[in-house]
Amino acid sequence: MEIKVTPAQTNRIRPKDSDLGFGQVFTDHMFVMDYSEGDGWHDPRIEPYHDFSVSPAAMVFHYGQAIFEGLKAYKTPDNNICLFRPRDNFERMNRSAAGMCIPQIDIDFVMDAMKQLIRLEEKWIPQTLGTALYIRPTIIASDPFLGVRASFTYKFFIILSSVGAYYAEGLNPVKIWVSKDHVRAVRGGVGEFKTAGNYAASLIASEKAKKQGYAQVLWLDALERKYIEEVGAMNIFFLIGDELVTPNLTGSILPGITRYSVISLAKRWGMTISERQISIDEVFKAHEDGKLLEVFGSGTAAVISPVGEIRYGDKMILIGDGTPGEISMKFYNALTDIQYGKAEDTENWIEFIE
Numbered sequence: 635m636e637i638k639v640t641p642a643q644t645n646r647i648r649p650k651d652s653d654l655g656f657g658q659v660f661t662d663h664m665f666v667m668d669y670s671e672g673d674g675w676h677d678p679r680i681e682p683y684h685d686f687s688v689s690p691a692a693m694v695f696h697y698g699q700a701i702f703e704g705l706k707a708y709k710t711p712d713n714n715i716c717l718f719r720p721r722d723n724f725e726r727m728n729r730s731a732a733g734m735c736i737p738q739i740d741i742d743f744v745m746d747a748m749k750q751l752i753r754l755e756e757k758w759i760p761q762t763l764g765t766a767l768y769i770r771p772t773i774i775a776s777d778p779f780l781g782v783r784a785s786f787t788y789k790f791f792i793i794l795s796s797v798g799a800y801y802a803e804g805l806n807p808v809k810i811w812v813s814k815d816h817v818r819a820v821r822g823g824v825g826e827f828k829t830a831g832n833y834a835a836s837l838i839a840s841e842k843a844k845k846q847g848y849a850q851v852l853w854l855d856a857l858e859r860k861y862i863e864e865v866g867a868m869n870i871f872f873l874i875g876d877e878l879v880t881p882n883l884t885g886s887i888l889p890g891i892t893r894y895s896v897i898s899l900a901k902r903w904g905m906t907i908s909e910r911q912i913s914i915d916e917v918f919k920a921h922e923d924g925k926l927l928e929v930f931g932s933g934t935a936a937v938i939s940p941v942g943e944i945r946y947g948d949k950m951i952l953i954g955d956g957t958p959g960e961i962s963m964k965f966y967n968a969l970t971d972i973q974y975g976k977a978e979d980t981e982n983w984i985e986f987i988e
Protein backbone atom coordinates (compact mmCIF):
# COMPACT_ATOMS: atom_id res chain seq x y z
CA MET A 635 0.00 0.00 0.00
CA GLU A 636 1.29 3.41 -0.98
CA ILE A 637 1.22 6.06 1.74
CA LYS A 638 -0.08 9.38 0.44
CA VAL A 639 1.72 12.34 2.02
CA THR A 640 0.13 15.78 2.35
CA PRO A 641 2.69 18.19 3.84
CA ALA A 642 1.59 20.66 6.50
CA GLN A 643 1.94 24.33 5.64
CA THR A 644 3.35 25.53 8.92
CA ASN A 645 6.56 26.56 10.55
CA ARG A 646 5.67 26.00 14.16
CA ILE A 647 8.67 25.59 16.39
CA ARG A 648 9.17 23.10 19.17
CA PRO A 649 8.97 24.65 22.66
CA LYS A 650 12.07 24.64 24.85
CA ASP A 651 12.81 21.18 26.29
CA SER A 652 12.07 22.46 29.79
CA ASP A 653 8.57 23.65 28.73
CA LEU A 654 7.40 20.44 27.05
CA GLY A 655 5.58 18.61 29.84
CA PHE A 656 4.02 15.28 28.91
CA GLY A 657 1.52 14.66 26.10
CA GLN A 658 0.65 18.29 25.41
CA VAL A 659 2.76 19.30 22.44
CA PHE A 660 1.75 17.59 19.20
CA THR A 661 3.72 17.60 15.97
CA ASP A 662 2.71 18.88 12.52
CA HIS A 663 1.63 15.58 10.96
CA MET A 664 -0.24 12.39 11.77
CA PHE A 665 -0.64 9.00 10.13
CA VAL A 666 -4.17 7.73 9.45
CA MET A 667 -5.72 4.71 7.74
CA ASP A 668 -9.22 3.28 7.66
CA TYR A 669 -10.72 -0.18 7.87
CA SER A 670 -13.87 -1.52 6.37
CA GLU A 671 -14.99 -5.11 5.98
CA GLY A 672 -14.66 -5.28 2.22
CA ASP A 673 -11.45 -3.27 1.81
CA GLY A 674 -9.52 -4.20 4.96
CA TRP A 675 -7.07 -1.51 6.08
CA HIS A 676 -6.90 1.05 3.30
CA ASP A 677 -6.16 4.63 2.33
CA PRO A 678 -3.01 5.04 4.43
CA ARG A 679 -1.93 8.67 4.57
CA ILE A 680 0.27 11.16 6.35
CA GLU A 681 -1.62 14.40 6.75
CA PRO A 682 -1.33 17.68 8.61
CA TYR A 683 -2.30 17.15 12.27
CA HIS A 684 -6.01 17.95 12.46
CA ASP A 685 -9.25 17.28 14.31
CA PHE A 686 -11.29 14.33 13.09
CA SER A 687 -14.80 14.68 11.85
CA VAL A 688 -16.72 11.69 13.25
CA SER A 689 -20.35 10.89 13.87
CA PRO A 690 -21.55 11.41 17.43
CA ALA A 691 -22.98 7.91 17.04
CA ALA A 692 -19.48 6.46 16.41
CA MET A 693 -19.32 3.29 18.47
CA VAL A 694 -16.09 4.25 20.23
CA PHE A 695 -17.93 7.02 22.11
CA HIS A 696 -20.60 4.71 23.44
CA TYR A 697 -19.05 1.29 23.90
CA GLY A 698 -15.36 2.08 24.29
CA GLN A 699 -14.02 -0.18 21.56
CA ALA A 700 -10.59 1.45 21.42
CA ILE A 701 -7.00 0.34 21.88
CA PHE A 702 -3.72 2.22 21.96
CA GLU A 703 0.02 1.89 22.39
CA GLY A 704 2.74 4.10 23.83
CA LEU A 705 6.40 4.09 22.83
CA LYS A 706 9.20 6.58 22.37
CA ALA A 707 11.71 7.70 19.75
CA TYR A 708 15.01 9.08 21.02
CA LYS A 709 17.75 11.19 19.48
CA THR A 710 21.23 9.84 20.14
CA PRO A 711 24.26 12.10 20.75
CA ASP A 712 25.36 11.55 17.11
CA ASN A 713 21.90 12.61 15.86
CA ASN A 714 20.53 9.20 15.01
CA ILE A 715 16.88 8.50 15.72
CA CYS A 716 16.14 5.28 17.51
CA LEU A 717 13.14 3.38 18.78
CA PHE A 718 13.03 1.09 21.80
CA ARG A 719 11.52 -2.37 21.03
CA PRO A 720 8.87 -0.89 18.68
CA ARG A 721 7.84 -4.22 17.16
CA ASP A 722 6.90 -5.44 20.66
CA ASN A 723 4.42 -2.56 20.91
CA PHE A 724 2.71 -3.48 17.65
CA GLU A 725 2.67 -7.17 18.59
CA ARG A 726 0.97 -6.16 21.84
CA MET A 727 -1.40 -3.94 19.87
CA ASN A 728 -2.45 -6.94 17.80
CA ARG A 729 -3.06 -8.92 21.00
CA SER A 730 -5.16 -6.03 22.31
CA ALA A 731 -6.97 -5.94 18.95
CA ALA A 732 -7.76 -9.65 19.12
CA GLY A 733 -9.06 -9.21 22.66
CA MET A 734 -11.31 -6.31 21.67
CA CYS A 735 -12.61 -7.79 18.38
CA ILE A 736 -10.65 -5.24 16.33
CA PRO A 737 -9.03 -6.38 13.04
CA GLN A 738 -5.29 -7.13 13.04
CA ILE A 739 -2.79 -4.69 11.58
CA ASP A 740 0.19 -5.59 9.37
CA ILE A 741 3.12 -4.96 11.72
CA ASP A 742 5.73 -4.43 8.99
CA PHE A 743 3.48 -1.92 7.27
CA VAL A 744 2.68 0.16 10.36
CA MET A 745 6.34 0.05 11.44
CA ASP A 746 7.31 1.57 8.09
CA ALA A 747 4.49 4.13 8.27
CA MET A 748 5.54 5.13 11.79
CA LYS A 749 9.18 5.50 10.74
CA GLN A 750 8.22 7.61 7.73
CA LEU A 751 6.11 9.86 9.97
CA ILE A 752 8.90 10.24 12.54
CA ARG A 753 11.47 11.04 9.86
CA LEU A 754 9.20 13.81 8.63
CA GLU A 755 8.87 15.14 12.19
CA GLU A 756 12.55 14.92 13.11
CA LYS A 757 12.67 18.52 14.35
CA TRP A 758 10.11 17.61 17.02
CA ILE A 759 12.41 15.09 18.71
CA PRO A 760 14.03 16.79 21.68
CA GLN A 761 17.52 15.68 22.60
CA THR A 762 18.24 16.40 26.26
CA LEU A 763 18.39 13.39 28.56
CA GLY A 764 14.92 12.33 29.67
CA THR A 765 13.11 14.00 26.77
CA ALA A 766 11.76 12.05 23.79
CA LEU A 767 9.19 11.89 21.05
CA TYR A 768 6.24 9.98 22.48
CA ILE A 769 4.36 7.90 19.91
CA ARG A 770 0.69 7.07 20.32
CA PRO A 771 -0.72 4.50 17.85
CA THR A 772 -4.49 4.15 18.37
CA ILE A 773 -7.44 2.28 16.86
CA ILE A 774 -11.05 3.38 17.34
CA ALA A 775 -14.39 1.88 16.29
CA SER A 776 -16.07 4.27 13.88
CA ASP A 777 -19.44 2.74 12.85
CA PRO A 778 -22.24 5.24 13.47
CA PHE A 779 -24.45 2.70 15.24
CA LEU A 780 -26.21 2.57 18.58
CA GLY A 781 -26.15 -1.10 19.30
CA VAL A 782 -23.66 -3.30 21.08
CA ARG A 783 -21.55 -5.37 18.71
CA ALA A 784 -18.05 -5.11 17.24
CA SER A 785 -17.80 -2.23 14.77
CA PHE A 786 -17.42 -3.00 11.04
CA THR A 787 -15.25 0.09 10.44
CA TYR A 788 -12.21 1.46 12.28
CA LYS A 789 -9.68 4.24 12.18
CA PHE A 790 -6.01 3.61 12.94
CA PHE A 791 -3.89 6.66 13.64
CA ILE A 792 -0.48 7.60 14.99
CA ILE A 793 0.08 10.94 16.65
CA LEU A 794 3.39 12.17 18.04
CA SER A 795 4.11 14.34 21.06
CA SER A 796 7.40 15.96 22.10
CA VAL A 797 7.73 15.16 25.79
CA GLY A 798 9.92 16.63 28.49
CA ALA A 799 11.87 14.77 31.16
CA TYR A 800 9.37 12.85 33.29
CA TYR A 801 11.29 13.88 36.36
CA ALA A 802 11.91 17.58 36.08
CA GLU A 803 13.76 17.61 39.40
CA GLY A 804 15.46 14.24 39.16
CA LEU A 805 14.17 10.84 40.13
CA ASN A 806 12.09 11.47 43.25
CA PRO A 807 10.47 8.47 44.93
CA VAL A 808 6.66 8.54 44.64
CA LYS A 809 4.04 7.82 47.29
CA ILE A 810 1.52 5.14 46.36
CA TRP A 811 -1.87 4.25 47.79
CA VAL A 812 -3.23 0.70 47.85
CA SER A 813 -6.82 0.61 46.62
CA LYS A 814 -9.02 -1.46 48.93
CA ASP A 815 -12.42 -0.56 47.51
CA HIS A 816 -11.78 -0.36 43.79
CA VAL A 817 -10.20 -2.80 41.38
CA ARG A 818 -8.77 -2.08 37.94
CA ALA A 819 -9.37 -5.35 36.15
CA VAL A 820 -10.38 -8.91 36.76
CA ARG A 821 -8.92 -12.15 35.47
CA GLY A 822 -10.89 -13.14 32.39
CA GLY A 823 -11.58 -9.47 31.65
CA VAL A 824 -9.55 -7.04 29.54
CA GLY A 825 -6.86 -5.90 32.00
CA GLU A 826 -4.06 -7.32 29.86
CA PHE A 827 -5.11 -5.21 26.85
CA LYS A 828 -4.30 -1.53 26.38
CA THR A 829 -7.93 -0.62 25.94
CA ALA A 830 -9.53 2.71 26.84
CA GLY A 831 -12.03 1.37 29.38
CA ASN A 832 -9.30 0.14 31.72
CA TYR A 833 -8.18 3.74 32.22
CA ALA A 834 -11.71 5.07 32.68
CA ALA A 835 -12.21 2.38 35.33
CA SER A 836 -9.08 3.50 37.16
CA LEU A 837 -10.01 7.17 37.54
CA ILE A 838 -12.09 7.05 40.70
CA ALA A 839 -9.38 5.35 42.74
CA SER A 840 -6.75 7.72 41.29
CA GLU A 841 -8.82 10.73 42.32
CA LYS A 842 -9.18 9.37 45.85
CA ALA A 843 -5.45 8.67 46.08
CA LYS A 844 -4.59 12.17 44.84
CA LYS A 845 -6.91 13.77 47.39
CA GLN A 846 -4.90 12.08 50.09
CA GLY A 847 -1.59 13.19 48.65
CA TYR A 848 -0.66 9.99 46.79
CA ALA A 849 0.64 10.05 43.23
CA GLN A 850 -0.44 6.58 42.08
CA VAL A 851 -2.74 3.71 42.95
CA LEU A 852 -1.38 0.25 43.72
CA TRP A 853 -3.95 -2.24 42.46
CA LEU A 854 -4.75 -5.53 44.14
CA ASP A 855 -6.34 -8.55 42.44
CA ALA A 856 -10.10 -8.27 42.04
CA LEU A 857 -10.99 -11.68 43.51
CA GLU A 858 -9.21 -11.86 46.84
CA ARG A 859 -8.07 -8.23 47.07
CA LYS A 860 -4.79 -9.59 48.36
CA TYR A 861 -2.28 -9.99 45.57
CA ILE A 862 -0.46 -7.07 44.00
CA GLU A 863 -1.11 -6.42 40.32
CA GLU A 864 0.43 -3.14 39.15
CA VAL A 865 0.68 0.55 39.91
CA GLY A 866 -1.05 3.27 37.87
CA ALA A 867 0.06 2.62 34.29
CA MET A 868 3.22 0.85 35.39
CA ASN A 869 4.26 -2.63 36.39
CA ILE A 870 5.83 -3.02 39.81
CA PHE A 871 8.94 -4.62 41.30
CA PHE A 872 9.92 -5.35 44.91
CA LEU A 873 13.47 -6.03 46.06
CA ILE A 874 13.06 -8.30 49.07
CA GLY A 875 16.44 -9.35 50.45
CA ASP A 876 18.24 -10.43 47.30
CA GLU A 877 15.11 -11.51 45.44
CA LEU A 878 13.59 -9.16 42.87
CA VAL A 879 9.86 -9.95 42.66
CA THR A 880 7.25 -8.82 40.16
CA PRO A 881 3.68 -10.15 39.91
CA ASN A 882 3.27 -12.92 37.33
CA LEU A 883 0.99 -12.15 34.40
CA THR A 884 -2.41 -13.56 35.26
CA GLY A 885 -4.53 -11.91 32.58
CA SER A 886 -5.51 -8.82 34.55
CA ILE A 887 -2.08 -7.17 34.39
CA LEU A 888 -0.75 -5.21 31.42
CA PRO A 889 2.34 -6.99 30.07
CA GLY A 890 4.73 -4.03 30.02
CA ILE A 891 7.65 -3.94 27.62
CA THR A 892 9.69 -2.10 30.26
CA ARG A 893 8.76 -4.95 32.65
CA TYR A 894 10.19 -7.53 30.23
CA SER A 895 13.28 -5.35 29.81
CA VAL A 896 13.87 -5.13 33.57
CA ILE A 897 13.47 -8.91 33.87
CA SER A 898 16.00 -9.49 31.05
CA LEU A 899 18.56 -7.13 32.58
CA ALA A 900 18.09 -8.69 36.02
CA LYS A 901 18.79 -12.12 34.51
CA ARG A 902 21.81 -10.83 32.63
CA TRP A 903 23.15 -9.35 35.87
CA GLY A 904 22.68 -12.67 37.68
CA MET A 905 20.02 -11.39 40.05
CA THR A 906 17.37 -13.68 41.51
CA ILE A 907 14.23 -12.57 39.67
CA SER A 908 10.83 -14.11 40.37
CA GLU A 909 7.59 -13.62 38.51
CA ARG A 910 5.17 -14.83 41.13
CA GLN A 911 2.17 -13.98 43.25
CA ILE A 912 3.05 -11.46 45.93
CA SER A 913 0.51 -10.31 48.48
CA ILE A 914 0.32 -6.90 50.08
CA ASP A 915 0.73 -8.66 53.43
CA GLU A 916 4.01 -10.19 52.28
CA VAL A 917 5.27 -6.73 51.33
CA PHE A 918 4.36 -5.27 54.73
CA LYS A 919 5.85 -8.31 56.51
CA ALA A 920 9.09 -7.96 54.51
CA HIS A 921 9.21 -4.33 55.58
CA GLU A 922 8.69 -5.31 59.22
CA ASP A 923 11.55 -7.80 58.92
CA GLY A 924 13.80 -5.17 57.41
CA LYS A 925 13.96 -7.06 54.11
CA LEU A 926 12.01 -4.72 51.83
CA LEU A 927 14.92 -2.87 50.29
CA GLU A 928 13.45 -1.19 47.21
CA VAL A 929 10.20 -0.82 45.30
CA PHE A 930 9.89 0.64 41.81
CA GLY A 931 7.42 0.92 38.94
CA SER A 932 8.34 0.34 35.28
CA GLY A 933 6.72 1.83 32.19
CA THR A 934 7.53 3.69 28.98
CA ALA A 935 6.67 7.17 30.28
CA ALA A 936 8.83 7.22 33.41
CA VAL A 937 11.03 4.19 32.54
CA ILE A 938 11.70 3.49 36.26
CA SER A 939 9.78 5.18 39.06
CA PRO A 940 11.11 4.54 42.58
CA VAL A 941 8.47 4.18 45.29
CA GLY A 942 9.17 5.80 48.66
CA GLU A 943 5.94 5.20 50.54
CA ILE A 944 3.04 2.75 50.47
CA ARG A 945 -0.24 3.33 52.27
CA TYR A 946 -2.68 0.46 52.85
CA GLY A 947 -5.73 1.40 54.91
CA ASP A 948 -4.38 2.87 58.12
CA LYS A 949 -0.96 1.28 57.69
CA MET A 950 1.90 3.10 56.03
CA ILE A 951 5.47 2.10 55.29
CA LEU A 952 8.44 4.09 54.10
CA ILE A 953 10.93 2.51 51.73
CA GLY A 954 14.51 3.73 51.59
CA ASP A 955 15.68 7.11 52.81
CA GLY A 956 13.75 9.45 50.51
CA THR A 957 16.20 9.03 47.64
CA PRO A 958 15.99 6.44 44.82
CA GLY A 959 17.48 3.06 45.72
CA GLU A 960 20.70 1.80 44.19
CA ILE A 961 19.05 -1.01 42.20
CA SER A 962 16.25 1.24 40.92
CA MET A 963 18.91 3.68 39.67
CA LYS A 964 20.92 0.86 38.14
CA PHE A 965 17.90 -0.19 36.05
CA TYR A 966 17.03 3.41 35.18
CA ASN A 967 20.56 4.16 34.02
CA ALA A 968 21.00 0.91 32.11
CA LEU A 969 17.70 1.33 30.24
CA THR A 970 18.10 5.02 29.44
CA ASP A 971 21.75 4.53 28.39
CA ILE A 972 20.56 1.95 25.84
CA GLN A 973 17.61 4.13 24.76
CA TYR A 974 19.72 7.25 24.23
CA GLY A 975 22.47 5.32 22.44
CA LYS A 976 25.00 5.88 25.24
CA ALA A 977 25.57 2.20 25.95
CA GLU A 978 25.93 -0.85 23.77
CA ASP A 979 22.58 -2.39 22.86
CA THR A 980 23.48 -5.84 24.17
CA GLU A 981 19.88 -7.10 24.02
CA ASN A 982 19.10 -5.93 20.47
CA TRP A 983 16.32 -3.65 21.65
CA ILE A 984 17.09 -0.60 19.52
CA GLU A 985 15.83 -0.04 16.03
CA PHE A 986 17.31 2.90 14.15
CA ILE A 987 15.35 5.03 11.72
CA GLU A 988 17.49 5.49 8.63
Ligand SMILES: *Cc1c(COP(=O)(O)O)cnc(C)c1O
Nearest residue numbers: 867868869888890891892933934
Ligand atom coordinates in the same frame (compact mmCIF):
# COMPACT_ATOMS: atom_id res chain seq x y z
C1 LIG B 1 1.30 0.76 29.21
C2 LIG B 1 1.08 0.21 30.58
C3 LIG B 1 2.11 -0.36 31.37
C4 LIG B 1 3.56 -0.30 30.97
O1 LIG B 1 3.86 -0.87 29.75
P1 LIG B 1 5.18 -0.45 28.98
O2 LIG B 1 5.12 -1.25 27.75
O3 LIG B 1 6.32 -0.82 29.87
O4 LIG B 1 5.10 1.01 28.75
C5 LIG B 1 1.77 -0.93 32.57
N1 LIG B 1 0.50 -0.92 33.03
C6 LIG B 1 -0.50 -0.37 32.33
C7 LIG B 1 -1.88 -0.41 32.88
C8 LIG B 1 -0.23 0.22 31.09
O5 LIG B 1 -1.23 0.79 30.41
